[in-house]
Amino acid sequence: MKKKYVLVGTGGRSSMYLEAIAGDFTETAEICALCDTNQTRMDHRQKLLLDKYGIGPVPTYKAAQFEQMIADIKPDTVIVTSMDRTHHKYICRAMELGCDVITEKPMTIDAEKCQQIIDTKKRTGKNIIVTFNYRYSPRNTRIKELLKSGIAGQITSVTFEWLLDTSHGADYFRRWHRNKNNSGGLLVHKSTHHFDLMNWWLDSMPKTVFCMADLKFYGKENAENRGVTEFYSRVRGSEIAKKDPFAIRIPEGSLTEQLYYDAEHEDSYYRDQSVFGDGISIEDNMNVMVRYENNTVMNYCLYAHAPWEGYRVCFNGTKGRLEFNVVENPFVNSDIVEDFATPGMRELMTDKKTMVPEIIFQPLWGKPVEFTYEVKNKSGHGGGDMLLLNHIFLGAENDPLGHAAGYLDGAKSILTGIAANISMKTGQAVNVKDLVQF
Ligand SMILES: NC(=O)c1ccc[n+]([C@@H]2O[C@H](COP(=O)([O-])OP(=O)(O)OC[C@H]3O[C@@H](n4cnc5c(N)ncnc54)[C@H](O)[C@@H]3O)[C@@H](O)[C@H]2O)c1
Known part of the structure; x- marks a missing residue:
């Protein structure tokens, strides 16, 4: 029998779920309603389902009508793809009203909300899936x-560096993510993926966390200190923005234009704010030290204005060292920036290959060995998205490596970032056990 799904939060990320249910998984799943604070975005998604898949019109409910939606539709599962700050409300209420939940990362953004989710889950016995698509990526x-x-x-220590480039990284500084109250900052919003990977890889969880982090590049004051004198608040209608390589370019007729420019009259959600504006309360350079329950120690850093995007992880073990080097985007193509590149540099920049092998193991006494992996589909996140969707909509019975993630994984993955947020304020190390009771 088909399961009935409703979805809350009809922005960019909702596409993956809506198109999966309406496309590859029609035999097991049915999308029955949409919910959001913004009617224009819901109407857009409703039209997509109707025009592209012949489904609907699926009913839409404003956020204040969430409970009405559950009463009318009686869904099996609520999919939560709204802004991070709101996840806990929908996760908890959905479970209280008898539904299972599929939620986007981060499960939530602080310890109090995390505790609320843990307690509600235990009280109601409902199921929560947290969609950690990075786990599923073949590499x-x-x-x-x-x-x-x-x-x-045995892994004794790890160094883990994640670089977000001046395109993708900058995007977190253009809209709601830039306000820590909305996203928990990048150590929660973004690093939840990375800390989840590390928990999963090490089969452990964080015990003690220490962090130093700052906003050093984005923001008006940092730009002023570098000598910038011309500022704008948003790209739309700004002449100054035309000279800023960090300004988002939203093409006419694009999906981004339809989802955000066409919808902004309802809620003043401006998708194209200047990354050099005031009011940014998240960090762009973050360094974290973590001791895990299994005694491994990790040095982690994330920075969000890198010229290329990817990550490097080195596991130092008692039998050797495993190195992992991933280039997701070798450079950022800006018309303005590219003018400065010499032809030789351009050649280098378009070579997508890493200079070093992606996965290499060097035993303590012997030659390095390179490892490969197979990518079986072209879906997002290195082919991980499709594998994740299979688990969600067809079931995760066959899961020898434990890819499927529940509320405990969701909680453990955010606790490093939540602890880091406390540590960067107090200057003290934080015991993760003091944050929530499982
Ligand atoms: N796993 C991934 O790779 C990945 C990628 C992108 C986004 N995400 C996650 O998906 C979620 C959505 O991100 P996005 O990029 O689609 O953002 P978005 O801003 O495009 O969409 C968020 C939607 O939530 C709606 N919303 C805001 N407040 C609400 C409320 N109180 N009630 C109901 N709806 C509300 C907004 O109107 C908007 O339509 C986030 O939690 C984000 O972390 C995950």
Whole structure:
């Protein structure tokens, strides 16, 4: 029998779920209603389902009518893809009203809301899936297999560097994510993926966290200190923005224009704010030290204005060292920035290959060995999205590596970032056990 789904939060991320239910998973799933604070975005999604898949018109409910929607539709599962700050409200209320939940990361943004989710889950006995698509990416899965095989022995320490480039990284500073109250900052909003990977790879969870982090690049004051004198608040209608390589370019007729420019009259959600404006309360350079329950220690850093995007992870073990180098985007193509590139540099920049092998293991006494992996589909996040969707909509019975993630994984993945947020304020290390009771 088909399961009935409703979805809350009809912005960019909702596409993956709506198109999956309406496309590849029609035999097991049915989308029955949409909910959001913004009617224009819901109407857009409703039209997509109707025009592209012949489904609907699916009823739409404003956020204040969430309970009415549950009463009318009686869904099996609520999919939560709204702004991070609101996740806990929908997760908890959905479970209280008898529904299971599929939620986007981060499960929530602070310890209090996390506790509320844990308590409600235990009280209601309903199920929560947290959609950690990075786990499913074939290369990240290969690392899990290698570590599980014991090739590197016991992992004593890890260095983990994640770079967000001046396109993707900058995007977190253009809209709601830039306000820590909405997103928990990048150490929660973004790093929940990275900390989840590390918990999963190490089969452990954080014990003690220490962090130093700052806003050093984005924001008006930082730009002023670098000598910038011309500012604008948003791209739309700004002449100054035309000279700023960090300004988002939203093409006419694009999906982004329809979802955001066409909808902004309802809620003043401006998708194109200047990254060099005032009022940014998140960090762009973050350094975190974590001791895990299994005694591994990790040095992690994230920065959000890198010239290329990707990550490097090195696992130091009692039998050798496993290195993992991923280039997701080798450079950022800005018309303005590219003018400065010499032809030789351009050639280098378009070479998508890493200078070093992606996955390499060096035993303590012997030659390095390179490992490969297979990408079986072209879906997002290195082919991970489709594998995740299969688990969600067809079931995760066959899951030898434990890809499927529930509320405990969701909680453990945000606790490093939540602890780091406390640590960067107090200057003290934080015991994760003091934050929530499982
Ligand atoms: N796993 C991934 O790779 C990935 C990628 C992108 C986004 N996400 C997650 O998906 C979620 C949505 O991100 P997005 O990029 O689609 O953002 P978005 O801003 O495009 O969409 C968010 C939607 O939530 C709605 N909303 C805001 N407040 C609401 C409320 N109180 N009640 C109901 N709806 C509300 C907004 O109107 C908007 O339509 C976030 O939690 C984000 O972390 C995950």
